[in-house]
Amino acid sequence: MGSAAERWAELQSGRGVPPGILAQAPVSPWGHDPQDFTAPTVPADTPSRAAGLALLGPAGTVLDVGCGGGDAAFALVGPLTHATGVDGQQDMLDLFERGADVRGVPARTVLGRWPDVATEAGTADVVVSHHVLHNVVDLPPFVAALTAAAGRGVVVEILAEHPMAWLDPLWVRFHDLHRPEPATVDDAVAVLREQGVEPEVTRWDRERRAPHSPAWVTRRLCLPPEREPEVAAALEEIPPRPRSAATLVWRP
Numbered sequence: 001m002g003s004a005a006e007r008w009a010e011l012q013s014g015r016g017v018p019p020g021i022l023a024q025a026p027v028s029p030w031g032h033d034p035q036d037f038t039a040p041t042v043p044a045d046t047p048s049r050a051a052g053l054a055l056l057g058p059a060g061t062v063l064d065v066g067c068g069g070g071d072a073a074f075a076l077v078g079p080l081t082h083a084t085g086v087d088g089q090q091d092m093l094d095l096f097e098r099g100a101d102v103r104g105v106p107a108r109t110v111l112g113r114w115p116d117v118a119t120e121a122g123t124a125d126v127v128v129s130h131h132v133l134h135n136v137v138d139l140p141p142f143v144a145a146l147t148a149a150a151g152r153g154v155v156v157e158i159l160a161e162h163p164m165a166w167l168d169p170l171w172v173r174f175h176d177l178h179r180p181e182p183a184t185v186d187d188a189v190a191v192l193r194e195q196g197v198e199p200e201v202t203r204w205d206r207e208r209r210a211p212h213s214p215a216w217v218t219r220r221l222c223l224p225p226e227r228e229p230e231v232a233a234a235l236e237e238i239p240p241r242p243r244s245a246a247t248l249v250w251r252p
């Protein structure tokens with residue numbers, strides 16, 4: 001493993017929850033709630049969408065890795081002729097299938113972790129993977145499989161820094177846990193370059209989203225529901241969730 005990939009793995013591993021804190025959690029702090037990932041009826045006009053449309057041209061297929069509800073793939077409705085969704089959560093794939101039905105897009109889904117299920121997922125003209133890299137520790141095989149699956153190109157969307165880093169002050173406050181610095185988009189780009197991939201990088205700000213509820217943050221922090229009022233008060237004192245994002249595009 002190259003030094004950039006090692007740095008990425010180390011920073012990502014530093015985001016874990018120590019076993020002592022995890023053991024006290026009344027419910028699992030992990031997992032994404034499908035409700036938060038329903039694709040909008042009218043897609044946001046983002047650099048990622050523009051890049052996907054440019055690669056697709058008049059028509060083509062899309063493979064959406066870590067698809068959630070299909071925000072990335074369904075933003076390409078129009079030229080999109082077939083969508084394959086890959087996700088480790090079946091409830092996300094159910095949401096993806098409903099999204100495809102509503103839009104009249106032919107689709108299939110593959111349950112499992114990327115890159116383990118890459119062969120089953122097959123190839124597509126364009127591979128998209130939005131807001132997944134920060135979930136990954138071992139980045140080189142993940143990225144290599146994205147490239148290998150793409151006929152025309154890959155579009156990755158990623159927040160400028162780990163999406164949970166804005167909660168670091170609350171880990172200090174409630175658990176006296178001092179986390180290491182978060183992995184950033186620059187760290188991800190360094191791993192790509194180490195693999196011989198030179199992505200086009202576009203930096204931009206996402207639209208402001210509804211803030212995470214105090215109940216959601218309480219669960220993330222492995223705290224019981226009765227601490228929610230304290231968490232709500234603490235949330236008022238920290239800067240809001242950052243909006244800085246980046247789109248990375250490369251061709252196989």
Ligand SMILES: C[S@@+](CC[C@H](N)C(=O)[O-])C[C@H]1O[C@@H](n2cnc3c(N)ncnc32)[C@H](O)[C@@H]1O
Nearest residue numbers: 066067068071087088089092113114130131135
């Ligand atoms: C933050 S959500 C993003 C969903 C969607 N791409 C979007 O932008 O709205 C991350 C998704 O990636 C999935 N995921 C994370 N790591 C994965 C992996 N290695 N293989 C497959 N799915 C993964 C999660 O289950 C989750 O649905």
